[in-house]
Amino acid sequence: MKPSYGLFAALVLLLSAAPAGAQDFPSHQIRLIVPFPAGGPSDIIARVLGQRMSEITKQPVIIDNRGGQGGVLGTEVLAKATPDGYTIALSSAGALAISPTMERVTYDPLKDLQTITLVAKAPEMLVVTPDVPAKNMAELVALAKAKPGKLNFASTGPGSMPHLAGELLKLIAKVDIVHVPYRGAAPAVNDLLGQQVQMAFLDQPVLLPQIKAGGLRAIAIGAPERASTLPDVPTTAEVGMPDLLAENWHGMVAPAGTPAAIVAVLNRITTEALQDPTVKEKLAIQGATVVGDSPEHFHAFLDSEITRWAKVIKDAGVATEK
Structure with missing residues (x-):
């Protein structure tokens, strides 16, 4: 039996709609939430990165500072945003990997957020x-x-x-x-x-x-390699404590449910911006080394960080509010 013309047309429309959305993205400004006050390391990194992303996309990237509760409040705003790719956030290790174990938060970082890329480590x-x-x-x-x-x-x-x-x-x-x-x-x-x-x-x-x-x-x-700013200072591994790794990090995330095609575009834009020599230089001044990886790799990294710091919190007997 031959398929009807109407069914065939609907199928063609369905197949062509998904890539078209990704191809047109972004068509207007992107809101980049920074869950910390202006002037801090996260804010500086976001502004440097956002400016280059804007140049790449030819669309404004607007910084929206939503400080409070160690990054938790701004990350909560992001988790509740429309998952269309036009609201993203540059969050950090505290709000994504530590606070969910330490206190009551309204989001599950592995379920309510979509990882885009690990931006930098400090x-x-x-x-x-x-x-x-x-x-x-x-x-x-x-x-x-x-x-x-x-x-x-x-x-x-x-x-x-x-x-x-x-x-x-x-x-x-x-x-x-x-x-x-x-x-x-x-x-x-x-x-x-x-x-x-x-x-x-x-x-x-x-x-x-x-x-x-x-x-x-x-x-x-507390890093695997010495800092170029202080090359004479040994790493914790060099002093006999290889497990004493303490790296703050910043990652780009979107609300869960953001279409995979849009996530792929955001990943490409962000990682391209991170490879810019000027961006690398400005982040180095903040003691940060750029990363830029896949959404899947960042998700696995986030999962491992949550597990690692939850164990430290438990073994050290750190008081929690959960």
């Missing part, structure tokens, strides 16, 4: 104040064991990457150091310089001027 650096009589990791661990509960480590808040990096150090080195949370990196650095706290894992950009001025001493960097 390793944390362990520093101590000049009055701490430890020049390297071995001496620092020995000091902490000799004086349990006497060394304080600063963080940018409960559940932040600097906080969990300190907890991971406690677990691996089997030392008793005390967590002192702050509302951001700036007040944490101020109290480090004032020697109110003795050590911290923090992002490189906020530490670099103080390290070079002698106000803080770098002990190790």
Whole structure:
């Protein structure tokens, strides 16, 4: 039996509609949610990346800062957005991999979000104040064991990457150091310089001027490779702690249900922007190394990060709100 003309026409229309949507995308401005206030590392990375994406697409990429709750509030806004590719977000390790274990959030990062690409990684650096009589990791661990509960480590808040990096150090080195949370990196650095706290894992950009001025001493960097900005500082693996990896990272995500063809276009645009030499250079100033991978690879990476930090939270006995 021959198919009717109407059925054939409908089939042709159905098959041609999907690629047409992807081919026309984007046809107007894209909203890029940054779940942090303006001026911070995430915001700077988003603006650099967004500008290049706009040049590639010939469409405006509008930055929408939705700060609050360590990136959770802005990520919640993204999860509830229309899944058409015109609302995306540059979220971070805290909101995507740590907060869902630490507190009640309204989204499941693996189910309610569509991964696009891992944008960049920014390793944390362990520093101590000049009055701490430890020049390297071995001496620092020995000091902490000799004086349990006497060394304080600063963080940018409960559940932040600097906080969990300190907890991971406690677990691996089997030392008793005390967590002192702050509302951001700036007040944490101020109290480090004032020697109110003795050590911290923090992002490189906020530490670099103080390290070079002698106000803080770098002990190790929580990454597989040394930093080009401080090539003399060893990695945690080089000091005998290969599992002490503490890298903040930023990833591009969309609401779940965004069509696969649109996700593919967003991935192509973002990864192309990340390969631009100017983008790489500007992100390097923020202590970040560009990545750019597939949605599937980023999803697997996110899954592994959730599992890894959930174990640290459980093993360290970190208080949660769940």
